Amino acid sequence: MAEREPSEMGRDAVITRGIVTDNPEALLRGSGTRAVWGVLREAGLRLLSDDAFGLAGNVAFRVLLAVFPFLIFTSSLTAFVGTQSMADDLIAFLIAIVPSTLIEPIVSEVRQVMTVQRGGVLSAGILLTVWFAIGGVDGVRVGLNRAYGVRETRAWYVLYPVMALMVVIASLVLVMVGYLLVIAPRAGSWLHILFPGFDPASVTIGFIRYPAAALILVSSLFLAHVVLPARRTRFSSIYPGVLFTVGAWLTLTAAFSFYLANFATYSSYYGGLAGIVAALYFLYLAALVLIFGGEINRALRIRRLARAMRGDG
Numbered sequence: 001m002a003e004r005e006p007s008e009m010g011r012d013a014v015i016t017r018g019i020v021t022d023n024p025e026a027l028l029r030g031s032g033t034r035a036v037w038g039v040l041r042e043a044g045l046r047l048l049s050d051d052a053f054g055l056a057g058n059v060a061f062r063v064l065l066a067v068f069p070f071l072i073f074t075s076s077l078t079a080f081v082g083t084q085s086m087a088d089d090l091i092a093f094l095i096a097i098v099p100s101t102l103i104e105p106i107v108s109e110v111r112q113v114m115t116v117q118r119g120g121v122l123s124a125g126i127l128l129t130v131w132f133a134i135g136g137v138d139g140v141r142v143g144l145n146r147a148y149g150v151r152e153t154r155a156w157y158v159l160y161p162v163m164a165l166m167v168v169i170a171s172l173v174l175v176m177v178g179y180l181l182v183i184a185p186r187a188g189s190w191l192h193i194l195f196p197g198f199d200p201a202s203v204t205i206g207f208i209r210y211p212a213a214a215l216i217l218v219s220s221l222f223l224a225h226v227v228l229p230a231r232r233t234r235f236s237s238i239y240p241g242v243l244f245t246v247g248a249w250l251t252l253t254a255a256f257s258f259y260l261a262n263f264a265t266y267s268s269y270y271g272g273l274a275g276i277v278a279a280l281y282f283l284y285l286a287a288l289v290l291i292f293g294g295e296i297n298r299a300l301r302i303r304r305l306a307r308a309m310r311g312d313g
Contacts, residue, residue, distance in 0.1 A: 019042065019302060020042060020045040020046055020049050021038070021041055021042045021045055024038070024042070025038075026038030026041070027039060027041070027042050027299065027302065027303055027306075028302075028303060028306040028307075029306075035303070038299075038303075039296060039299045039300055039303060040296070040299075042295075042299040042302070043292060043295035043296045043298070043299045044292075044295075046147070046295045046298065046299070047288070047291065047292060047295060050146040050147065050149075050291075050295070051146075052143070052146065052147070052288060052291045052292070052295070053288065055139075055142065055143050055146060055287075055291065056143070056284050056285075056287040056288040056291060057284055057287075058139055058142075059136075059139035059140060059142075059143055059283075059284075059287035059290075059291075060280055060283035060284040060286075060287050061139075061280070062135045062136045062138070062139040063136040063139060063140075063283050063287070064276070064279060064280055064283055065132060065135060065136070066132050066133040066134075066135055066136030066137075067136075070133040070136070070167065070170070070171070130164060130167055130168075133167045134160065134163045134164055134167060137163040137166050137167060137228070138159075138163055139287075140224055140228060140287075140290065141159075141163065141228040141229070143287065143290060143291045143294070144224065144225065144228050144229045144290075144291070144294050145228075145229050145230055146291070146294075147291050147292075147293075147294025147295045147297070147298060148229050148231060148233070148294055148297070148298055149298060150229055150230045150231045151230065152230045153230055154230060162227060162228075163228075166223065166224075166227065166228075169223075170220065173216060173219075173220075174216075214246075217246060217249070218242065218246060221242045221245055221246065221290075221293075222238060222239075222242055225238045225241065225242060225294070225297075226238065229294075233297070237297055237300070237301055238297060240296060240297060240300055241293035241294055241295075241296045241297035242293060244292075244293050244296055245289055245290055245292075245293035248289045248292075248293075249286060249289060252282075252285055252286060252289060256281075256282050256285070260278060
């Protein structure tokens with residue numbers, strides 16, 4: 001059933017092969033809701049088999065550690081190619097798309113990090129922040145490798161440039177969003193010229209905020225599933241896990257915000273660190289959902305292989 005290869009420092013140590021479910025009939029031959037249950041059960045058991053709960057904690061810590069360095073790099077890049085007003089709009093955009101109950105305790109720190117003037121985008125300090133941000137990407141890479149059941153075979157001089165490129169791409173995407181926020185009011189005027197009946201006041205920052213956030217989220221997930229694992233995977237084998245992750249993250253955000261607003265008492269236990277602890281819990285659950293999306297893709301791949309071997313259509 002399940003085999004594990006010996007651990008290896010610096011690589012994806014837990015590799016689960018075969019089918020974990022003790023009764024795989026629903027996974028391999030089921031249809032309808034029975035097949036959905038079989039896939040979800042196999043993916044859930046793999047979370048335990050691949051030590052995903054411990055790994056999610058590692059990913060959450062590394063991502064939290066990387067958040068502020070990433071903001072520093074993005075703010076420096078924004079100042080390098082844009083203006084201070086663009087940086088201010090970008091700050092407002094980032095704060096608005098994060099649940100208020102999570103961001104409010106650290107919003108002043110976020111603003112301070114993104115508005116402090118720094119030497120230059122390629123200074124030694126910025127390069128150091130990129131290094132810390134790479135740590136967050138590396139945690140996601142390890143999680144997806146385990147979810148897809150592959151051992152890392154790429155050399156460090158291939159891996160680190162790839163992860164650094166992802167950090168730079170993410171920053172450039174946010175800079176592009178900054179430009180969109182700047183031209184949004186002008187776009188309304190342009191559309192009014194082309195279509196006189198169009199109300200230019202309807203095109204606001206809020207108008208593009210959530211579509212832009214959704215596009216960034218979905219694109220980032222696809223890029224992560226394509227680039228970070230050690231094995232290339234077809235689009236048809238990626239999108240189910242990505243769609244599940246997006247839906248689960250939206251549900252998690254709403255549920256966690258409701259919980260924090262009505263039940264959580266972190267401040268009575270953690271004092272001034274309550275906001276950071278709440279963010280860490282949220283990132284832990286989000287990382288677990290991300291890994292689970294990869295596990296779903298892997299369970300679906302097992303099901304497709306079984307159907308192909310039987311000659312099913």
